[in-house]
Amino acid sequence: MDSLAGLRFLVTGGGGFIGSNLVRHLLDKGPEVVRVLDDFSTGRRENLAPVASAIELLEGDICDGALVERAVEGIDYVLHQAAIPSVPRSVEEPERTTAVIVAGTVTVLAKAVRAGVKRVVVASSSSVYGDSDVLPKHEDMPLNPLSPYAAGKGACELLCRSFHQVYRLETVCLRYFNIFGPRQDPNSQYAAVIPKFITELAANRPLPIFGDGLQSRDFTYVGNVVDANILACFAQNAPGRTFNIGCGEQVTLLELADVLGRLMGCALRITHLPSRAGDVRHSLADITRAREILGYAPSVDLETGLRRTISHFVASKTLPQE
Numbered sequence: 254m255d256s257l258a259g260l261r262f263l264v265t266g267g268g269g270f271i272g273s274n275l276v277r278h279l280l281d282k283g284p285e286v287v288r289v290l291d292d293f294s295t296g297r298r299e300n301l302a303p304v305a306s307a308i309e310l311l312e313g314d315i316c317d318g319a320l321v322e323r324a325v326e327g328i329d330y331v332l333h334q335a336a337i338p339s340v341p342r343s344v345e346e347p348e349r350t351t352a353v354i355v356a357g358t359v360t361v362l363a364k365a366v367r368a369g370v371k372r373v374v375v376a377s378s379s380s381v382y383g384d385s386d387v388l389p390k391h392e393d394m395p396l397n398p399l400s401p402y403a404a405g406k407g408a409c410e411l412l413c414r415s416f417h418q419v420y421r422l423e424t425v426c427l428r429y430f431n432i433f434g435p436r437q438d439p440n441s442q443y444a445a446v447i448p449k450f451i452t453e454l455a456a457n458r459p460l461p462i463f464g465d466g467l468q469s470r471d472f473t474y475v476g477n478v479v480d481a482n483i484l485a486c487f488a489q490n491a492p493g494r495t496f497n498i499g500c501g502e503q504v505t506l507l508e509l510a511d512v513l514g515r516l517m518g519c520a521l522r523i524t525h526l527p528s529r530a531g532d533v534r535h536s537l538a539d540i541t542r543a544r545e546i547l548g549y550a551p552s553v554d555l556e557t558g559l560r561r562t563i564s565h566f567v568a569s570k571t572l573p574q575e
C-alpha cells in the first residue's frame with residue numbers, strides 16, 4: 254500500500270516497541286490521522302518524541318471505557334498492540350497482565366463496534382501454541398497456553414472471532430513469533446532475548462541463557478510485522494481469521510548468540526541458568542496462510558534485521574558506553 258491518504262488509524266500501545274514502529278511507518282504513508290493510546294507502563298515517550306507533533310496522543314489505560322471511546326471516535330482502522338507483553342511477568346503477576354490483555358481487548362472491540370470502525374487488527378502471540386511436537390505450527394492446531402500471558406492472548410483471539418460473528422466487526426488476529434528490532438527495550442527485567450544479548454555483548458558480559466540453549470525460535474524483524482499489519486487492514490478474506498506472522502526459520506539460542514557475537518565482533522561467553530516456567534521449547538511458524546490470504550512475505554531476514562537493530566542501538570546510544 255503506497256499511500257494511506259484520507260485514512261484514520263488508532264495504534265494502541267503505540268508508545269511501545271512494535272507500536273512505535275507501526276506509527277512511524279503509517280506516518281510515512283500520509284494518512285489523515287494517526288492516534289496513539291498508551292499508558293507508557295512498558296512503552297516509552299522517547300519512542301514517539303520525533304513524531305510527537307504529527308500524532309494525536311491519548312494517555313491512559315486501555316481498560317478505561319470512556320478513554321477508549323474517545324480513542325476510536327472517527328477511526329477507520331485500529332491496530333491493537335497494547336498489552337503487558339511478557340511470559341515471565343504474567344507468571345509473576347497473572348491478575349494484572351491478563352486484565353490488561355483480556356479486558357483491554359474486549360473494551361477496544363466493543364467501542365470499535367459502536368464507533369463503526371472498519372477493521373481491528375489485534376496482536377496475538379505464538380505463545381498460544383505452547384509446547385507441541387508438531388513443527389512448524391499452523392493456525393488450525395489446538396491452543397495449548399502454558400502461561401497466563403498465552404491464555405490471555407488465546408482469549409483475545411476468541412473474543413475477536415465472536416465479535417466478528419455476533420456484531421460483524423471485521424477483526425484480524427496476528428500471531429507474532431518473537432519480534433525484534435529498533436526500540437525494543439533492552440533494560441527491562443523482562444527484556445526479550447535479542448536486545449538483552451546485544452546489550453550484554455556490548456558490555457563484554459556473558460550471555461545469560463535459560464536452559465541448554467537448544468530451544469529454538471522463529472525470530473522476526475519488526476519491519477515484517479509492520480508490513481503484516483498494513484496488509485491485514487486491507488486483505489479481502491482476512492476478517493474473522495488468525496494468521497501466523499514469522500519468518501518460517503528455526504534458530505536456536507546458541508545459534509543466535511553465535512551470529513550476534515560475529516556481527517558485533519565480540520568474544521562469546523555464556524552463562525546457563527535454570528529453565529523458566531512458562532517458556533516453550535521450540536517455536537516455528539507456518540506462514541502459508543498469511544502468504545496466501547494477506548499476501549505477506551517476510552522481506553527482511555534474520556541477519557539483515559540483526560544488523561539494522563545493532564546499528565540502531567549504537568546510533569541511539571542504547572548500548573552501554575565504554
Ligand SMILES: NC(=O)c1ccc[n+]([C@@H]2O[C@H](COP(=O)([O-])OP(=O)(O)OC[C@H]3O[C@@H](n4cnc5c(N)ncnc54)[C@H](O)[C@@H]3O)[C@@H](O)[C@H]2O)c1
Binds near residue numbers: 291
Ligand atoms: N515483541 C514480541 O516478540 C511479541 C511477540 C508476540 C506478541 N507480541 C504482542 O505485540 C504487542 C506489542 O508488544 P511490544 O513487544 O511492542 O511490547 P511493548 O511493551 O513495547 O508495547 C506494549 C505497549 O502497550 C502499552 N500498554 C501496556 N499496558 C497498557 C494499558 N493498560 N493501557 C494502555 N497501554 C498499555 C505499553 O506502555 C507499551 O507501550 C503486545 O500485544 C504483545 O503481546 C509481541
